[in-house]
Amino acid sequence: MTNKVVVLGSLNVDMTLHITQMPKPGETIPAISKTNSAGGKGANQAVAAARSHAQTSFIGQVGNDNAGKFMVNALKADQIDTDHISVDEQEGTGSAVILLDEAGQNSIMVYGGANQSMRPAIISDSEALIAGADILISQFETPQGVTYEAFKVAKAHGVTTILNPAPATQIMDDLLEVTDLIVPNETESATLTGIEVTDLVSMNQNADKFTALGIENLIITVGDRGAYFHTPAQSGFVPAFKVKAKDTTAAGDTFIGAFSAQIKKDFSNIEAALTYAQQASSITVQRLGALPSIPTTEEIQARYNK
Template identity: 65%
Template structure:
């Protein structure tokens, strides 16, 4: 049976600016290309989960504008339940500007817009979906107070909670306590613990620091190297990434989270297999241009695994 996944998160229209390199202060450079696509960490994760086979619902907010309509239709195209998305007439739909250089590395500017106005009221619009969820997932592109409300509802329903603390910021301790699994990248992990991620010993030190903060299960993604995991029952290991030539790393982390939530069992008994699946999904995403358009389907992930 497919996992039921609820994502609370951001909805952004991404504008991708292809450039040779990031300009220096005061410098003017020509762009090589410009394009727009559906994005936002929340939306990307929802599409990744849905394409990887999960029954996916979304809780979030857009503005009463063309960009908002575009985002809702984009999620519907991937069979994501959008009934939990509120339309706010007082603010615009979120947007992001992605500077993509010739090496496939990106720098991103984000306008939160309606995403930043998500409250407990909007979360309760998706309470029915949370009630039936296996996993409830959120990030930091919507307010943490809304995330706390969603995770409280998840706990009442017996669902597992996954926190992706991205982009890195100060974290409310209550949110950590309500998180069953925390999935930062190495930079985010270091910013939360003060311990730089350089090797397996430092990853174990990060896990110990998170445990003191009340986190039971930790997954640290380390870009093209792979992912480390540590569980409350004492299991830990490093799952290497698949070696590919990256064209665009946008949405690689979001693909990982969504694909992981689609496969992981709620008792975490298959964590290594689910991480391998998520790594494979991310390796496909980075070989394509754009955020949401680059996210693979389950069939593509399985085909790449053969």
């Protein structure tokens, strides 16, 4: 069965500056090269879901500019429904500048633009789309108030909600109440719970804190180590696949999008879905760029199901 996935999120044009090492404060360094590609956490997650054969739709906003047209066309190229992407006449399309060093590590600066000018009322036009979905995903590169309105609609129609709290910031209490699964990385989880993620004991403590906040289903991604998961039925750790990273941009987004295409609504196959998501992100980090680096199901199966 193919999941119907709706992504509410950001659309950014990424400019990546390739450098030997990160600059120190006040230091000027040369860039080896520059590349531009489609990105944004929302777009990355949607493309990852679509390339893993989920029937994918997008809710978002761009500016009335060439960058906006570029982003919409990038999603259409992966057969993603873009009918619910609106145009802001005042704000420009979101963008990001990525510093990428030779070790594959990155630092990212994001201009929200039209992503941040979205208003909760926009969700009223997408109620039927959300109601017909299996999974609704959102992140924090668009306003939390918009996500809350969308998640309320989702819960009214029995749709599973997945929240990726990135970039890390405090979460509206109301939003927690309508979130089925939260997927932070270790830094974001510590920001939200106040408990540093260092080992399995601290991961379990994070899970207990999220349960107290009303979210019983948790995944904490911990980079090249793997991913911790906790549901009322089970918990555990799925190790990452060891590869040499060229660019970690979009690795976490690939993970979430690929996972959303595989997961059952009752989370009963969470370990298998996480393994698949790890396989997908392990391929992403071996390539440059955001959208261009995200693999298809066929690529994942060819690499890991020999």
